[in-house]
Amino acid sequence: MLFDHELAWKDPAIYKEIYVNSIAAPEKFWEYHQNTLFPEGNYNASFNCLDRHAKITPHKNAIIWYGDEYCERREISYARLLEMTERIASELIRRGIRKGDSVTICMPMTPESIASMLACCRIGAIHNVVFSGFSANALNERIFRSASKIVLTVTAGSRGGKMIPSLHNVLAAIGDMDVDVLLVDHVDDFPMDDGALSVEHMKYDDPMFTLYTSGSTKEPKRIFHSCGGYQLYSAMTFKYVFDAKPEDIHFCTSDIGWITGHSYITYAPLFLGLTIVIFSGTPMHPDGGRYWQIIENERVSIFYSAPSAIRCLASLGEESVRNYDLSSLKVLGCVGEPMNEAAWKWLFTNVGKEKCPIMDTWWQTETGGIILAPLHNVKYQKPGFASMPFFGVAPGIENEELIIKNKNWPGLSSNFVRDDQIYHTGDKAMVDDDGDFKILGRIDDVVNICGHRLGTSEVESVVNALGEIEESAAIGVPHRIKGQALCIFATTTADLDQDQKESVAKEITTRIRQDIGAIAKPDKIVFIPELPKTRSGKIKRNILKIIGKKQNIDYDAADMQSIINISCIKEIEHAMTHAIKM
Numbered sequence: 001m002l003f004d005h006e007l008a009w010k011d012p013a014i015y016k017e018i019y020v021n022s023i024a025a026p027e028k029f030w031e032y033h034q035n036t037l038f039p040e041g042n043y044n045a046s047f048n049c050l051d052r053h054a055k056i057t058p059h060k061n062a063i064i065w066y067g068d069e070y071c072e073r074r075e076i077s078y079a080r081l082l083e084m085t086e087r088i089a090s091e092l093i094r095r096g097i098r099k100g101d102s103v104t105i106c107m108p109m110t111p112e113s114i115a116s117m118l119a120c121c122r123i124g125a126i127h128n129v130v131f132s133g134f135s136a137n138a139l140n141e142r143i144f145r146s147a148s149k150i151v152l153t154v155t156a157g158s159r160g161g162k163m164i165p166s167l168h169n170v171l172a173a174i175g176d177m178d179v180d181v182l183l184v185d186h187v188d189d190f191p192m193d194d195g196a197l198s199v200e201h202m203k204y205d206d207p208m209f210t211l212y213t214s215g216s217t218k219e220p221k222r223i224f225h226s227c228g229g230y231q232l233y234s235a236m237t238f239k240y241v242f243d244a245k246p247e248d249i250h251f252c253t254s255d256i257g258w259i260t261g262h263s264y265i266t267y268a269p270l271f272l273g274l275t276i277v278i279f280s281g282t283p284m285h286p287d288g289g290r291y292w293q294i295i296e297n298e299r300v301s302i303f304y305s306a307p308s309a310i311r312c313l314a315s316l317g318e319e320s321v322r323n324y325d326l327s328s329l330k331v332l333g334c335v336g337e338p339m340n341e342a343a344w345k346w347l348f349t350n351v352g353k354e355k356c357p358i359m360d361t362w363w364q365t366e367t368g369g370i371i372l373a374p375l376h377n378v379k380y381q382k383p384g385f386a387s388m389p390f391f392g393v394a395p396g397i398e399n400e401e402l403i404i405k406n407k408n409w410p411g412l413s414s415n416f417v418r419d420d421q422i423y424h425t426g427d428k429a430m431v432d433d434d435g436d437f438k439i440l441g442r443i444d445d446v447v448n449i450c451g452h453r454l455g456t457s458e459v460e461s462v463v464n465a466l467g468e469i470e471e472s473a474a475i476g477v478p479h480r481i482k483g484q485a486l487c488i489f490a491t492t493t494a495d496l497d498q499d500q501k502e503s504v505a506k507e508i509t510t511r512i513r514q515d516i517g518a519i520a521k522p523d524k525i526v527f528i529p530e531l532p533k534t535r536s537g538k539i540k541r542n543i544l545k546i547i548g549k550k551q552n553i554d555y556d557a558a559d560m561q562s563i564i565n566i567s568c569i570k571e572i573e574h575a576m577t578h579a580i581k582m
């Protein structure tokens with residue numbers, strides 16, 4: 001059996017051969033990789049990510065941290081990260097935390113937060129990371145439902161020029177719950193345990209962490225991942241999809257509050273011994289050059305981000321990247337939402353200089369790691385396609401929904417039984433004649449006009465291709481005759497006056513007619529200053545649906561907790577009264 005990932009990456013025929021083998025003989029395939037990746041048979045993530053490297057390359061940087069301002073930068077070697085982790089682990093033990101206990105981590109993107117996750121793993125505690133920008137209310141739910149005995153936090157953080165009072169939020173969230181709080185501002189305050197602290201032995205199926213889904217359409221759900229399957233799948237997908245090697249400098253712009261920040265900021269890259277660049281700021285503070293400056297300074301080779309961030313940066317124009325040296329990049333990636341063609345081309349041309357393949361990776365909190373990605377060379381790239389399955393995974397389409405026909409790949413969350421039932425993803429997708437998959441948005445977001453079912457991303461892709469448009473969201477609103485009609489919300493790259501808005505609206509309609517068909521002609525186009533988004537950057541189309549129907553927003557609804565920019569809702573309601581009727 002052939003397993004050479006380097007070749008798979010460069011030659012579609014070799015990919016195909018390995019893929020077919022992986023589906024035909026899954027046990028053999030996964031066993032081979034399990035033995036290769038875990039030679040010591042130890043499934044403790046802290047051991048795998050730290051001890052193995054600290055022994056051989058203690059001085060190599062594990063983490064390069066950038067703060068909210070340009071001048072804030074720190075380097076943390078593998079030896080130092082191990083020491084930080086041991087100090088926190090000792091303190092957790094001193095506070096009575098043991099194997100199997102649940103620990104909530106509410107911290108900004110710092111080396112301390114990564115050390116905190118690894119410290120939990122070290123003693124076998126189950127971490128439950130929550131985004132540090134959450135309100136006390138959203139935090140309360142997640143601490144309470146995870147039954148955490150302790151919350152790890154910092155006094156305060158700073159993100160996008162705004163102070164985040166983490167400790168204050170955590171205390172407000174805890175109220176009179178019986179939960180301990182540990183401040184991890186200075187790990188050196190925690191004494192080392194003089195070697196008394198041992199690495200907890202973890203079995204393949206022992207639980208490793210829990211995480212709440214982002215809740216873009218449904219209520220956040222608590223997902224469990226276990227040690228062996230999760231590490232095996234995240235490390236393998238990282239190695240194969242991004243062609244990751246120990247000498248790579250990896251920069252993923254997600255946050256540890258999401259699964260991307262678990263799999264592809266923390267566990268997979270450290271498992272494989274890379275240097276990771278982490279950033280606790282936002283791409284636009286103090287200006288739109290943050291990502292590019294970091295890539296230039298650190299000679300980043302793998303850059304993994306999200307479509308919403310790319311669209312935002314693309315709206316600043318090509319000049320905003322031109323003066324940075326991005327020649328170190330070898331592969332780019334995006335995740336979280338459908339990547340529209342315009343943003344894809346911008347990234348491919350201006351950031352990757354037409355040399356770097358773009359890994360449009362499709363996956364979910366539940367899958368632990370990447371399921372679909374264009375696992376082939378740059379010349380076979382198809383903009384807007386997440387393309388093909390990772391080894392061992394058998395996707396298909398059933399009633400327009402992306403399904404996975406097998407459940408025996410190791411990344412799948414332990415919430416699911418590994419039976420022979422189909423895994424339903426909840427996403428609308430299509431597959432072309434080459435067998436390449438294209439994701440068209442959440443099934444719940446599909447718009448049905450006169451019986452024609454349109455994925456939101458099909459429409460948004462056309463709208464976003466216009467130079468004047470920064471980002472858009474298409475939703476269905478009830479229509480007397482058509483069943484549903486299309487309403488488009490759009491943000492623009494520059495301020496437009498009423499005449500300009502009308503002409504852009506006309507242009508949008510013409511393009512949609514040409515590219516999709518007259519059936520998709522929008523009824524209303526609404527220009528707004530900002531789209532409502534989840535904290536992980538997903539557009540909250542369900543809120544737009546309520547506004548589109550002119551219904552009242554229930555600000556107390558559980559669903560509202562996941563919105564980061566609540567204040568834009570009033571502006572959107574106002575803009576709705578000036579909607580351009582087509």
Ligand code: WT7
Binds near residue numbers: 336
């Ligand atoms: C949902 C999962 C997986 C890490 C971040 C999100 C959407 C994800 C893509 C992509 C189109 C995508 C899907 C999926 N999604 N990647 N490449 N193209 N849509 O994790 O919060 O669990 O969300 O994100 O709708 O179901 P999550």
